[in-house]
Amino acid sequence: MGGTVFFDYDGTLHDSMHLYGPAFRRAYAALVTDGWAAPRTFSDEEIASWLGYSPAAMWASFMPELPEAIWQRASAAIGEEMRRLLAAGAGRLYPGAKAMLESLREEGCTLVFLSNCSGSYRDEHLAAFGLGGLFTGAWCAEDFEGLEKWQIYRQICARYPKPHLMVGDRHHDQEVAVHGNIPFVGCTYGFGTADELSRADVLVSTAPEIAGAVRALTGKPRGHP
Known part of the structure; x- marks a missing residue:
């Protein structure tokens, strides 16, 4: 089949809420304890709306009044808790995600990881789920500070063969x-809205439907029937 498929990670391959939900709630509770935030509860949907953002963009939108040192500390706490949960086996790929990647790779596609995550998050997750060997490249926002995806x-x-x-x-x-x-x-099963x-x-x-979509679209420029 050939060509290159660029994959987002959280909300596309990885069901992040198994890690991010508990970690976010714990970090917010610490902000409340320290007097930086008012007590409140969050739905999974509200928490999930922040997935896919870089940490700086997430906190600038969520709590823009927080001093940088405070949101950085909260962000680090979220990362540490997610790391702990991942090591404890709480992380989950979406059903069939790894098999789909393996199928595309076997059919000759070059696969590239492209995420707004940190470098350590990328490396830990690729190792935890045995995905590293499936991706020819693995890029994250931390590699290009200040740039949009x-x-x-x-x-x-x-760097990668076309079509993309x-x-x-x-x-x-x-x-x-x-x-x-x-x-x-x-991917409608992820964390984005219809818009x-x-x-x-x-x-x-x-x-699993991604493989068929890639086969159908490979070789077609954007917007062509």
């Missing part, structure tokens, strides 16, 4: 496709 794509895209295709669940992923003029597979996937060429409701 679509700008990162522009920095790295020439983006798979993801958030507006950051759709922007990669729009700015790069490449097809986009939108965030409004320009997807194909929508999928499960991870």
Whole structure:
């Protein structure tokens, strides 16, 4: 089949709420204890809305009044708790996600990991789920400080064989496709809204469906029937 498929991670391959939900609630409780936040409860949907953002963008939107040192401490606490939960076996890929990646790889696709996560998060998760050998490249926002995901794509895209295709669940992923003029597979089972996937060429409701969508779109420029 050939070509390169760029994959978002959280909300596309990894069901992050198994780790992020408990970690977020614990970090927020610490902010309350320290007097930086008022007590409140959060639904899973509200917490999930922050997934896919870089830490700086998430805190700037969620609690812009927090001093940088405080949100950085809270962000680090979330990361540490997620790391602990991952090591304890609490992490979960979406059903069929790894088999889908293996299938695309066997069919000749180059697979590239492209996420707004940190480098340590990327490395720990690729190791925990045995995904490292499936990706030819693994890039994260920390590798390109200050750049949006679509700008990162522009920095790295020439390294990989064409045609290119983006798979993801958030507006950051759709922007990669729009700015790069490449097809986009939108994952409705992830954490984005319908508006965030409004320009997807194909929508999928499960991870295994991605393989068929890639086969259908490979070789088609964005917007072509």
